[in-house]
Amino acid sequence: MASSKLTTFPHRHCLVQNSFLWGSSSLTQFQRAFTRSTPFAIRVQSKIAAQSKMVKAIRVHELGGPEVLKWEDVEIGEPKDGEIRVKIKAIGLNFIDVYFRKGVYKASTLPFTPGMEAVGEVTAVGPGLTGRKLGDIVAYAGTPMGSYAEEQILPADKVVTLPSSIEPITAAAIMLKGMTAQFLVRRCFKVEPGHTVLVHAAAGGVGSLLCQWANALGATVIGTVSTEEKAAQAKDDGCHHVILYKEEDFVARVNEITSGKGVEVVYDSVGKDTFEGSLACLKLRGYMVSFGQSSGTPDPVPLSALATKSLFLTRPTLMQYNVTRDELLEAAGELFAKVGLGELRVRVNHTYPLSQAAQAHADLESRKTSGSVVLLP
Numbered sequence: 001m002a003s004s005k006l007t008t009f010p011h012r013h014c015l016v017q018n019s020f021l022w023g024s025s026s027l028t029q030f031q032r033a034f035t036r037s038t039p040f041a042i043r044v045q046s047k048i049a050a051q052s053k054m055v056k057a058i059r060v061h062e063l064g065g066p067e068v069l070k071w072e073d074v075e076i077g078e079p080k081d082g083e084i085r086v087k088i089k090a091i092g093l094n095f096i097d098v099y100f101r102k103g104v105y106k107a108s109t110l111p112f113t114p115g116m117e118a119v120g121e122v123t124a125v126g127p128g129l130t131g132r133k134l135g136d137i138v139a140y141a142g143t144p145m146g147s148y149a150e151e152q153i154l155p156a157d158k159v160v161t162l163p164s165s166i167e168p169i170t171a172a173a174i175m176l177k178g179m180t181a182q183f184l185v186r187r188c189f190k191v192e193p194g195h196t197v198l199v200h201a202a203a204g205g206v207g208s209l210l211c212q213w214a215n216a217l218g219a220t221v222i223g224t225v226s227t228e229e230k231a232a233q234a235k236d237d238g239c240h241h242v243i244l245y246k247e248e249d250f251v252a253r254v255n256e257i258t259s260g261k262g263v264e265v266v267y268d269s270v271g272k273d274t275f276e277g278s279l280a281c282l283k284l285r286g287y288m289v290s291f292g293q294s295s296g297t298p299d300p301v302p303l304s305a306l307a308t309k310s311l312f313l314t315r316p317t318l319m320q321y322n323v324t325r326d327e328l329l330e331a332a333g334e335l336f337a338k339v340g341l342g343e344l345r346v347r348v349n350h351t352y353p354l355s356q357a358a359q360a361h362a363d364l365e366s367r368k369t370s371g372s373v374v375l376l377p
Contacts, residue, residue, distance in 0.1 A: 052077045056377070057149035058357045061111040063103035066361040069148075071354075074113070076151050079126035084156050086138060090172035091147045092117035093352075093360055093373040094205070095269070095294050100145065101361065104297070107145070115147030115375075117176040119168040129156055137162045139332075141176035142319050148357060150377045157325055160332045165340050173205070173348045173372035176318065178335040180291070181209040183321040185217060186334070188314065189265045189287045193218030196258055198266040198281055200274050201294070202239055203230035205347075205372040210267055211237040212344050222257060224250050224274075230370050237345065250274075254281040265289060272296035279305065288313045294365075347371030 057074045079085045097114045099105040122136040132138075138159040146152055162171050185191045197214050201207040202223025214221050215238030223239035225231050231242045241257050243250045254263060262283030268274055271293030279288055279301070288311060290298065306313055322328045338344040349371035352360040363369050 055150040056355070057113050057146075058115070058354065059111045059113055060101055060107070063101065063110075066101075066358040066365070068101060069114075069358040069361065071357075074149065076149075076153065079124050079129075079153055081126050081128060082156055083126040083153050084122050084129070084132050084138075084159070085124035085151060085153050086118070086120035086159075087123045087151050088118050088120040088147065088149060088377050089137075089168040090119050091115055091354065091375040091377070092141070092172045092174075092176055092205075093357075093364060093375055094176050095292055095364070096176075097148075098361060098365060099293075104293070113146040113148050115149070116143065116145050117141045117172060118147035118152065119162060119171045119175070120152070123151070126156070132156050137164075137168065139168075139171045139175050141179055142322065148354060148375065150354075158328075160329065163336050163340065166336060169348055169351070169374050169376075170339070170346050172374050174209070174335060174339065174344075174346050175332075177205040177372060178209055178339070178344070178346075179322065179331045180206050180318050181213050182331050182335050183316070183318060184210060184267055184289060184291065185213050187321060188289055188316050191217045191219050191265070195219040195264045196261075197221055198254060198263045198278070199223045199239070200266070200268045200270045200278070201225070202234040202237070202242065203370045204269070206269060206292075207267075208233070208237050208347055208371055209344060211239050213338070214238070215240075216338075216343055222254060222263065226367055233347070233370055245274075251277045251280045258283075262286060267291065269293075270295050272298050275299070275301075279311065282309060282311055285310050285312070287311075290315050291317070348374055350374070351376055353377075 052075050054073045055076050059070050059072045060068050062068055094117060096116055100107050100114055119139040122132055122134055122138060125132050139162045140154060140159040191197060191214050197219050199207050199210050202211050203225045211221050211223055211234060221239045222241045223234040224243045224245045225234050226246055231244060234242045243253045263281055265287040266278040266281055268278045268290050269292030273295035275298035282288060322331055350369050350373045352375055354375045354377045357375055360373055360375060364373060
C-alpha cells in the first residue's frame with residue numbers, strides 16, 4: 001500500500017487517479033497537502049471564477065459621440081456586505097449619460113459603463129444583509145453609475161422597493177426624472193398657488209413632469225418647445241402658455257404673458273442657448289434654477305447681472321437633494337403616490353434595445369425624442 005506520508009503533488013488529477021489506493025486518513029492528508037502546495041493566487045482565481053459570470057453591457061473606452069458606446073461582455077461578481085445584485089429589466093436614458101460620455105462630467109475611470117437609472121429584480125444578496133430578498137423588484141436613480149448593463153451590483157441603501165402598481169418600464173422612466181421634478185418644485189424652489197413658472201424643454205422627460213407637477217400645485221405654467229407636435233404635448237401636460245422658441249422670442253413672449261412682471265422661477269435644462277434670456281424673464285427676487293445644459297455650458301455670469309433684480313441663481317443636482325436614506329424614501333414615496341393616483345402622466349415615448357444605446361443617444365441629442373426614453377436589456 002502506498003505510504004500515508006504525503007507532501008506535495010504537482011497535478012490535481014493525481015487525487016482522482018489514485019484515491020482508490022488510500023484509506024480515508026491518507027486521502028484527507030493528501031487534500032490538506034494539495035491545498036498547502038497550490039499557489040494562493042491560483043486558488044483565489046479559481047474562487048473568483050466560480051463566483052463571477054459574464055453579462056452584456058455598454059462600455060465607453062474613450063470620450064466622444066454616440067459611436068463610443070460599445071456593446072461588450074463584462075464580468076460581474078457576487079454582492080459584498082451591504083450590496084445586492086440586480087437583473088436589470090429597464091433603464092432610463094438621461095442627458096447626464098450624454099454629459100459623462102462627452103466628458104462634460106468626469107467619470108472616475110476609463111473604460112466605464114454609463115447609466116444612472118434602472119429597475120430590476122434582486123438575484124443575489126450580500127452576506128448579512130437584511131431587508132432585501134431574492135425576487136424583490138427595486139429601482140434606483142443616481143450613483144453608482146453603471147445601469148447600461150444586463151446586471152448590476154448596487155448598494156442596498158440606494159434602491160427602493162417598486163410598488164406592484166407601477167410597471168418596470170414606467171418606473172425606469174421616472175426614477176431620476178421624477179425625483180428631479182420633485183425636488184425642483186418641492187424643495188429647491190417651492191412652487192405655490194399663484195406663482196408663474198417658466199419651463200424650458202417642456203416636452204422632455206423632466207420638462208413633461210415639471211409642467212404637470214407645477215400645474216397641480218396651482219401655478220401658471222409657461223413652456224418652451226421646438227415643434228408644434230411638442231407644443232401639443234406640453235399643453236396636454238398642463239402648460240397654460242406654450243412658446244415655439246424657434247419661431248418666437250421667448251423673452252418677449254414671457255414679458256407679454258406676464259404683463260411685464262416676469263416669472264417667479266425659471267427651470268432651465270437647456271443651458272447656453274437660453275441662460276441669459278432666462279435671467280431676463282425673472283421678476284424681482286426671482287429664482288434661476290439651472291439644472292442642465294443640453295445646448296452647452298452657459299457663459300460665465302458676473303454677479304452684477306444678478307444684482308439688477310436681486311436674483312437668486314442655483315445649479316442643483318438630484319444627488320445633493322437625496323443625500324440621506326430618509327430623503328430618498330420621501331422623494332420616491334411622493335413620486336410613486338403621484339403616479340399611482342394618476343396625477344402624473346408618464347410618457348414613455350421611445351424604447352430601444354440596450355445594444356442600440358448609441359442610436360438612442362443620437363436621437364436624444366438631435367431632439368428627435370419627446371417624453372422619456374427607456375433602454376431594454
